[in-house]
Amino acid sequence: MKKRIEWIDVTKFFGIFAIYLGHFGDSAGLGYEFVFMYHVPLFFFISGCTEAISQKNYTFVECLNKCFKNIGYPFFYFGIANVIFDSINNNLLGGKTWFELMLLFKGSVRNNGIGMGLWFLSCLFIMKLSFWFVKRVDNNILIVLLGCISYVIACKIIFPKANGQPSLFWNIDSMMYYIIFYALGYALFPMINSLILEKRYFIIEITGMISGIYSVSLFFKKDLLEFIDGIYVISIFAPVIRASVIIWFWVTIAFCFSKNKFLTEIGKNTLYLCGSEYMVKYAMISILSIFGLSIQLLTPLCTYFYTFILIVLTNKYIIPLEKENMQWIIEQVSKLKTKVGD
Numbered sequence: 001m002k003k004r005i006e007w008i009d010v011t012k013f014f015g016i017f018a019i020y021l022g023h024f025g026d027s028a029g030l031g032y033e034f035v036f037m038y039h040v041p042l043f044f045f046i047s048g049c050t051e052a053i054s055q056k057n058y059t060f061v062e063c064l065n066k067c068f069k070n071i072g073y074p075f076f077y078f079g080i081a082n083v084i085f086d087s088i089n090n091n092l093l094g095g096k097t098w099f100e101l102m103l104l105f106k107g108s109v110r111n112n113g114i115g116m117g118l119w120f121l122s123c124l125f126i127m128k129l130s131f132w133f134v135k136r137v138d139n140n141i142l143i144v145l146l147g148c149i150s151y152v153i154a155c156k157i158i159f160p161k162a163n164g165q166p167s168l169f170w171n172i173d174s175m176m177y178y179i180i181f182y183a184l185g186y187a188l189f190p191m192i193n194s195l196i197l198e199k200r201y202f203i204i205e206i207t208g209m210i211s212g213i214y215s216v217s218l219f220f221k222k223d224l225l226e227f228i229d230g231i232y233v234i235s236i237f238a239p240v241i242r243a244s245v246i247i248w249f250w251v252t253i254a255f256c257f258s259k260n261k262f263l264t265e266i267g268k269n270t271l272y273l274c275g276s277e278y279m280v281k282y283a284m285i286s287i288l289s290i291f292g293l294s295i296q297l298l299t300p301l302c303t304y305f306y307t308f309i310l311i312v313l314t315n316k317y318i319i320p321l322e323k324e325n326m327q328w329i330i331e332q333v334s335k336l337k338t339k340v341g342d
Helices: 006-022 030-035 039-053 060-089 094-105 118-137 140-158 169-197 201-219 226-230 234-256 261-268 270-290 300-341
Strands: none
Touching: 006 030, 006 039, 006 234, 006 261, 006 270, 006 300, 030 201, 030 300, 039 118, 039 169, 039 234, 060 094, 060 118, 060 270, 060 300, 118 140, 118 169, 118 270, 140 169, 140 234, 169 201, 169 234, 201 234, 226 234, 261 270, 261 300, 270 300
16 A cells, blocks of 8 residues: 655645635635635645656556546545535525536536535546646656646636636636646655655755745735736746745645644545535534524634634544445446446
8 A cells, every 4th residue: 555645645634724714705814815826726736746656657548547436436426415415405496406417517617516626626637637648748847848838828818817717628727727736746746755855854944934934925915026927928927936835835834744643634535525515514504503503703713713623523524424435336336347347
């Protein structure tokens, strides 16, 4: 069994916390705008790192089968569960339920489908398949360059307006926008890993402090790199630069907490946390209402605490059941494949 890398799992914990927090909107205070600068890029960066960890050269068919097992099944499992939950919770009629299912099979396009973070899974599915071709280049500099080209195409052609909305099947347009972070994770992981193996912690500490100062300044709406917006060519990559600096800050924090079992356990389950978010948030409201209680997020700090509580409760009580169901489904599909093969 492949040994997990603790700092990656802890980084994923910080990422899923940011995802949950961001979906509370303005009640998150300054954290609302801040997390949207980096939370999705962080997950694609980490996914790129895990891609670099695997040294096995899969054929495209093997890659496709692996993606279906690790991402495709969970996407449809959580997608269908979210549709059923949404239909019951909002008393939807059959036609609306079927419409939501159609959106699901379209890939739960970002900002259009239900389930909040489900679009990430379909986007990641397409990204992993696309990256199978990209990494055939076998040169990290060229791989990052291809990621940059894809990002520019997404910004200038697919999203020419600041309020551009994703619309392509299975989030292909979002994949083209975010693949630069996947490429950066893939290319930079060997260097990050060598820093750890060679115990050159002073580099991590110094760069971590610098990125931390910048991240804190951004949180309080003071951008120390604001000047890059006025530099031709570089300005288009300003969001990437900002997100990358913040991501590195969280990575360095993750190094410090890499031995924390509580955080690593939650980090291992971010796929399930992502798929469960929509249902858990609204189920909690319904459960409390039974007892005549309501959720009042009066301050941003309340929102931070409530976000943490939701994640912890979901990880402890909901995810174990979901894992059992998922394993059962995978086993049934495997048996069906065997019967068809025979």
